[in-house]
Amino acid sequence: MNAIKDEVRVKASVASVYEALTRQAGYRGWWNNLAEVPESVGGQVWLGTTLAWRIEDAGGAALVFLEHAGWKDAAPDAVAQGWKHFLGSLRSYLETGTGLPW
Numbered sequence: 001m002n003a004i005k006d007e008v009r010v011k012a013s014v015a016s017v018y019e020a021l022t023r024q025a026g027y028r029g030w031w032n033n034l035a036e037v038p039e040s041v042g043g044q045v046w047l048g049t050t051l052a053w054r055i056e057d058a059g060g061a062a063l064v065f066l067e068h069a070g071w072k073d074a075a076p077d078a079v080a081q082g083w084k085h086f087l088g089s090l091r092s093y094l095e096t097g098t099g100l101p102w
Contacts, residue, residue, distance in 0.1 A: 003069035030099030
């Protein structure tokens with residue numbers, strides 16, 4: 001597998017998810033409390049790989065899709081497990097106001 005693909009259903013609006021994925025304060029709430037991220041839309045590059053998000057309205061909730069692609073070999077299992085943690089953190093952040101950032 002050269003890409004990690006995962007998804008999470010969040011009891012939040014698409015707009016709230018978008019803010020959490022594109023704003024400094026959002027990233028710090030669920031991913032990394034020291035994060036310095038550009039506040040822009042577009043694929044992010046990390047170690048020669050790309051990270052892409054897709055958000056869909058699910059009638060009172062949002063479906064958040066993650067694809068971390070471009071691995072030269074199989075995607076590391078530790079990274080895939082890390083994304084499972086962070087997707088859960090994103091859900092917690094959006095639903096309760098408290099995530100589990102690194």
